[in-house]
Amino acid sequence: MEFKEYFPIWDKLTSAQQEKVSNSITRRVIKKGVVIHNGSMDCAGLLLIRSGQLRAYILSDEGREITIYRLFDMDICLFSASCMMNSLQFDITIEAEKDTDLWVIPPEVYKEIMQSSAPVANYTNEIMAARLSEVMWLIEQIMWKSMDKRVAAFLLEEASIEGTDRLKITHETIANHLGSHREVITRMLRYFQSEGMVKLARGIVELTDGAKLRALRDA
Numbered sequence: 685m686e687f688k689e690y691f692p693i694w695d696k697l698t699s700a701q702q703e704k705v706s707n708s709i710t711r712r713v714i715k716k717g718v719v720i721h722n723g724s725m726d727c728a729g730l731l732l733i734r735s736g737q738l739r740a741y742i743l744s745d746e747g748r749e750i751t752i753y754r755l756f757d758m759d760i761c762l763f764s765a766s767c768m769m770n771s772l773q774f775d776i777t778i779e780a781e782k783d784t785d786l787w788v789i790p791p792e793v794y795k796e797i798m799q800s801s802a803p804v805a806n807y808t809n810e811i812m813a814a815r816l817s818e819v820m821w822l823i824e825q826i827m828w829k830s831m832d833k834r835v836a837a838f839l840l841e842e843a844s845i846e847g848t849d850r851l852k853i854t855h856e857t858i859a860n861h862l863g864s865h866r867e868v869i870t871r872m873l874r875y876f877q878s879e880g881m882v883k884l885a886r887g888i889v890e891l892t893d894g895a896k897l898r899a900l901r902d903a
Contacts, residue, residue, distance in 0.1 A: 687787055690732055690758050696803035708793045714780040720764060721778040727767035728778075729788040732760045736784025737845075740776050741860070750826075750863030753818045754781065754845075762811055765791035826863070834862055835872050836901040839882070839891060849891040858889075 687709060688694040694702065711734075714720055720738070721728040731738070738755040740763065755761055762768075763776045768791040798804045825834055838861060843849050859869045873889060876882045881897050883890040891897060 693803050693807050701797050708790050709787045711787050714784045716780050716783050719779045723775045728764040729790050730765045730794050732787045734785040737782040738778055739781045740778050748863055749860040751861040752822055767791055768795045833901055836897045840897055843891055851889045
């Protein structure tokens, strides 16, 4: 599939705008674990994912990570073009969670088109609103949800993303997603195991009672 089939408002661009985008985009394949964007001073460009998975996270002053959102096929990442949004400064890091095939749109090209195209401006605002909603949801989770509920929710989400109840994931990785310490996650998972909700092995967390996990998440 070509770029235009992944960009939902392609048909609303003028022929000149379509040509400008087509002539400026580049395609990259990013290996799992590679950091694509790092901090508000970085300006990698807008990323449109063809296939794969990206993770956006922030770092605390102590160096702890917390995932704020993830990106999948056909998602577009705006915060990787922070230089395009002078009024929004986020020190966000974006890395590939899986091998990812994507297009990079130069920020100056997208900004120029956005300023002259109402559909592109509206589309961009919708994406921005969706991302900010995810950030607000995360804040609510941190403020009001206990860690056991957050871990249960994460495991269920991860199982849904991967399409399996046998997750190849470390306690450290879970801690990084949730902004916690590995020791806290290990204690929580061991409790889950004692309650029959998961089974633990080296580098593996297997969900054995999804109903119990969902009940805990929703309690």
